[in-house]
Amino acid sequence: MGRRQSASFAHWRIFVWFFETGKDKDMFDSLTSKLGDIFDGLTRRGALSAADVEAALREVRVALLEADVALAVVKDFIAQVQERAVGEDVLRSVTPGQMVIKIVHDHLVEMLGGDDESAAIDGVGINLAGTAPVAVLMVGLQGSGKTTTSAKLALRIKKRAKMKVLMASLDVYRPAAQQQLAVLGQQTDVATLPVIMGEQPLAIAKRAMDTGAKEGFDVVVLDTAGRLHIDQELMDEVAAVSQATNPIETLLVTDAMTGQDAANIAKEFNDKIGVTGIVLTRVDGDARGGAALSMRAVSGCPIKLMGVGEKVDALETFQARRIAGRILGQGDIVGLVEKAAETIDQEDAEKLAKKMMKGDFTLEDMATQLKQLRGMGDVGGLMGMIPGIGKMKKQMAGANIDDKMLARQQAILSSMTAQERARPKLLNGSRRKRIASGSGTSVPEVNRLLKQFKQMGQMMKKMGKMGKKGLMGMGGGLPPGMMPPGMPPGR
Amino acid sequence: MSETDDEAGDGKKTGWLQRLKQGLRKTSGKLTTPITETFTKRRIDDAAILELEEALISADLGVATAARVARLIGKARFDKEVAPDEIKAALADEIAKILEPVAMPFVPDPGLKPHVVLVCGVNGSGKTTSVGKLAKQLIEDGSTVMLAAADTFRAAAVEQLQIWGERTGAVVVASTPGADAAGLAFDALTRARAEGTDVLLIDTAGRLQNKVDLMAELQKIIRVIRKIDDTAPHDCILVLDATVGQNAHSQVETFRHMVDVSGLIMTKLDGTARGGVVVALAEKFGLPMHAVGVGEGADDLRPFEARPFARGLVGLD
Ligand SMILES: Nc1nc2c(ncn2[C@@H]2O[C@H](COP(=O)(O)OP(=O)(O)OP(=O)(O)O)[C@@H](O)[C@H]2O)c(=O)[nH]1
Ligand SMILES: Nc1nc2c(ncn2[C@@H]2O[C@H](COP(=O)(O)OP(=O)(O)OP(=O)(O)O)[C@@H](O)[C@H]2O)c(=O)[nH]1
Ligand SMILES: [Mg+2]
Ligand SMILES: [Mg+2]
Numbered sequence: 001m002g003r004r005q006s007a008s009f010a011h012w013r014i015f016v017w018f019f020e021t022g023k024d025k026d027m028f029d030s031l032t033s034k035l036g037d038i039f040d041g042l043t044r045r046g047a048l049s050a051a052d053v054e055a056a057l058r059e060v061r062v063a064l065l066e067a068d069v070a071l072a073v074v075k076d077f078i079a080q081v082q083e084r085a086v087g088e089d090v091l092r093s094v095t096p097g098q099m100v101i102k103i104v105h106d107h108l109v110e111m112l113g114g115d116d117e118s119a120a121i122d123g124v125g126i127n128l129a130g131t132a133p134v135a136v137l138m139v140g141l142q143g144s145g146k147t148t149t150s151a152k153l154a155l156r157i158k159k160r161a162k163m164k165v166l167m168a169s170l171d172v173y174r175p176a177a178q179q180q181l182a183v184l185g186q187q188t189d190v191a192t193l194p195v196i197m198g199e200q201p202l203a204i205a206k207r208a209m210d211t212g213a214k215e216g217f218d219v220v221v222l223d224t225a226g227r228l229h230i231d232q233e234l235m236d237e238v239a240a241v242s243q244a245t246n247p248i249e250t251l252l253v254t255d256a257m258t259g260q261d262a263a264n265i266a267k268e269f270n271d272k273i274g275v276t277g278i279v280l281t282r283v284d285g286d287a288r289g290g291a292a293l294s295m296r297a298v299s300g301c302p303i304k305l306m307g308v309g310e311k312v313d314a315l316e317t318f319q320a321r322r323i324a325g326r327i328l329g330q331g332d333i334v335g336l337v338e339k340a341a342e343t344i345d346q347e348d349a350e351k352l353a354k355k356m357m358k359g360d361f362t363l364e365d366m367a368t369q370l371k372q373l374r375g376m377g378d379v380g381g382l383m384g385m386i387p388g389i390g391k392m393k394k395q396m397a398g399a400n401i402d403d404k405m406l407a408r409q410q411a412i413l414s415s416m417t418a419q420e421r422a423r424p425k426l427l428n429g430s431r432r433k434r435i436a437s438g439s440g441t442s443v444p445e446v447n448r449l450l451k452q453f454k455q456m457g458q459m460m461k462k463m464g465k466m467g468k469k470g471l472m473g474m475g476g477g478l479p480p481g482m483m484p485p486g487m488p489p490g491r
Numbered sequence: 492m493s494e495t496d497d498e499a500g501d502g503k504k505t506g507w508l509q510r511l512k513q514g515l516r517k518t519s520g521k522l523t524t525p526i527t528e529t530f531t532k533r534r535i536d537d538a539a540i541l542e543l544e545e546a547l548i549s550a551d552l553g554v555a556t557a558a559r560v561a562r563l564i565g566k567a568r569f570d571k572e573v574a575p576d577e578i579k580a581a582l583a584d585e586i587a588k589i590l591e592p593v594a595m596p597f598v599p600d601p602g603l604k605p606h607v608v609l610v611c612g613v614n615g616s617g618k619t620t621s622v623g624k625l626a627k628q629l630i631e632d633g634s635t636v637m638l639a640a641a642d643t644f645r646a647a648a649v650e651q652l653q654i655w656g657e658r659t660g661a662v663v664v665a666s667t668p669g670a671d672a673a674g675l676a677f678d679a680l681t682r683a684r685a686e687g688t689d690v691l692l693i694d695t696a697g698r699l700q701n702k703v704d705l706m707a708e709l710q711k712i713i714r715v716i717r718k719i720d721d722t723a724p725h726d727c728i729l730v731l732d733a734t735v736g737q738n739a740h741s742q743v744e745t746f747r748h749m750v751d752v753s754g755l756i757m758t759k760l761d762g763t764a765r766g767g768v769v770v771a772l773a774e775k776f777g778l779p780m781h782a783v784g785v786g787e788g789a790d791d792l793r794p795f796e797a798r799p800f801a802r803g804l805v806g807l808d
Binding site for chain 1: 545548549550551553554613614615616617644645646647648650651653654655658697699700701702732734735736737738741759761762763764765768787
């Protein structure tokens with residue numbers, strides 16, 4: 001964890017503060033997610049009874065259900081955590097509240113497949129060991145992302161494992177499905193099996209394997225048509241393909257937005273054709289992704305990869321921690337930090353962060369900060385990534401905490417003279433009036449910005465005193481419960 | 492779209508209802524059998540109400556709506572002995588009551604030439620297929636239909652729509668991959684006007700609602716077609732996948748905010764997902780539910796009907 005993360009993490013916190021200081025009191029209260037509140041309560045009380053654990057787990061239950069974790073899986077999860085939490089080491093630990101948070105989070109990470117996949121992060125993330133050509137069979141419901149993922153995966157294998165990959169489309173049903181894979185093959189520069197009109201899926205699969213063997217391919221990726229797990233005929237068809245090609249991996253491709261049915265889907269596909277791994281797609285969306293937990297828990301199949309965009313390189317190794325944070329409603333903290341790291345000039349950011357922590361925070365800096373904030377993209381989108389804020393969007397809109405508000409604040413700041421920005425003390429009543437009319441805002445708005453500025457300055461100073469530990473760790477400005485202990489702010 | 496979908500007893504309607512129910516029953520037969528299992532004639536108490544709530548949660552109604560509906564049904568019968576079918580019927584009634592006001596088939600305005608419909612939604616939800624199915628119905632009802640292939644991004648999206656054009660007899664306006672979607676929509680509207688087409692269906696690329704630039708692109712399509720007709724699009728249909736969970740709220744909220752969604756189509760109800768989130772959506776947004784998709788074929792689109800949907804949801808019939 002280097003300077004890169006620390007600087008962007010500082011920004012992440014500043015971003016949170018920015019909104020927290022800028023909003024009304026009511027909103028302040030509701031901004032921390034329900035889960036955050038509960039954990040906050042536990043942390044503050046410092047002592048934990050079995051009843052406390054139960055109360056917390058009631059909220060966890062709701063959080064999980066709202067995240068689309070299947071009911072049966074939620075029940076098991078709660079029971080397991082309860083067993084773990086109401087135990088000696090919890091009651092004797094120094095900060096019992098944090099202990100519960102940690103147990104919930106750790107158990108979730110564990111159930112999702114654990115944390116030690118980091119070793120495989122640079123690898124392909126799936127099993128490819130076998131006598132060439134090995135088959136990789138892609139299956140799933142209609143529209144889940146199989147064809148796109150086939151191309152992404154082929155590209156990944158080609159790049160990372162330096163293997164020769166052939167793709168074949170067994171989708172003879174959906175209009176233009178075979179052409180879709182052919183186009184993706186061209187885009188990724190991966191060979192696709194020439195299409196023979198009227199050839200049936202099983203025959204295509206066999207021809208793909210033959211071609212793979214004859215032409216020296218290492219891997220054959222078989223893209224199949226979308227099918228319902230209750231469609232016996234089509235399930236039999238894919239089972240026959242599986243028999244004939246003996247795939248080293250059968251990957252179930254599922255949408256991260258899937259609801260309660262995810263459990264059924266995973267169970268049925270696994271029972272009927274034997275799934276070796278799950279690919280979670282559309283992780284770039286704002287779904288909480290509880291489907292991941294449902295599928296994993298019900299089928300026992302590991303989640304191996306995740307799709308994070310429509311482009312052919314948007315495929316990543318599954319990261320249990322990242323998804324766990326989301327499911328618990330903590331927002332995609334890692335994602336936000338990454339986004340900040342992407343957009344903000346690191347040197348500037350570090351300079352600014354240092355300056356802030358020393359307490360020399362001026363309105364000029366606030367203006368820069370605001371500009372960077374807006375450069376990170378739409379506030380609504382960013383807020384979706386902040387813990388507890390997702391649900392609050394409506395109220396945020398009501399309070400005008402949106403791009404428009406930021407734009408007004410920018411206008412206020414740029415209506416000030418450089419001198420005023422450097423020495424806010426100069427801003428007396430008549431100057432404030434001038435600034436308000438110059439920026440097309442009102443004096444109360446100017447006052448509010450100045451108050452916010454003051455609060456930000458104070459917090460920065462506090463953060464500075466805490467030093468690096470405070471910056472990186474859990475204490476300070478981050479509302480408790482937003483980040484479980486031990487969760488690094490970066491990867 | 493035809494009002495009654497059983498034309499001359501060709502069995503279409505039975506087919507659909509059966510498929511829908513089959514799907515729903517299959518779910519109730521698997522991981523989620525709560526209503527049938529828990530409600531062997533018993534006294535309604537708090538535990539029973541919680542179980543009702545859980546049954547509704549498993550159908551994707553969401554925690555809040557499920558709790559409200561379950562409490563409503565349970566409180567009215569508290570401490571009484573109730574048979575399973577009775578409680579199911581009561582649940583279905585309550586849900587149908589919520590859904591009835593939004594069950595509104597899509598009917599194009601014959602005074603508009605063309606009636607412009609923008610079809611949008613997240614990736615893979617079934618937009619292109621629904622456009623094809625809708626075209627088929629409209630043409631069967633005597634309208635002339637043009638399809639605009641405004642998904643210029645996804646591989647072979649244009650070809651996919653072109654095949655739907657061939658299947659249904661609708662004219663397809665398309666350009667080269669990577670072209671400007673708004674420009675294509677503009678050209679299509681120009682042509683539809685010139686040809687006096689009744690309905691123009693614009694198929695757009697899938698986009699996740701949290702992608703700011705892609706949502707802006709959708710807004711741009713609207714801005715550009717308004718240069719020709721400032722009342723267009725006359726409808727903006729959001730296509731939802733029945734397997735979706737609580738994220739549907741975010742989808743409807745954002746799309747509605749960005750492009751003023753006028754109605755919904757829910758696809759893939761032939762699977763085991765019950766699409767219960769529409770109950771919560773109906774309460775929250777009150778957007779018309781125009782139709783449901785029940786298969787991949789051209790004929791697999793049906794008007795949304797509150798009662799059968801509600802009864803299917805709770806595992807009745
Ligand atoms: N945002 C996003 N979109 C994705 C992702 N994966 C796939 N998609 C999009 O989802 C849509 C459907 O993808 P396909 O690959 O055609 O899905 P499929 O499972 O092959 O569909 P069928 O063959 O019809 O069953 C396309 O618009 C893809 O671009 C992802 O990880 N993120
Ligand atoms: N079983 C079933 N499948 C459907 C239904 N509607 C669409 N599909 C299938 O879902 C998959 C995706 O449908 P598309 O129409 O391509 O979805 P889209 O929203 O246009 O996808 P993108 O343009 O890639 O975002 C295809 O395989 C369709 O055949 C339905 O009602 N039932
Ligand atoms: Mg496909
Ligand atoms: Mg499409």
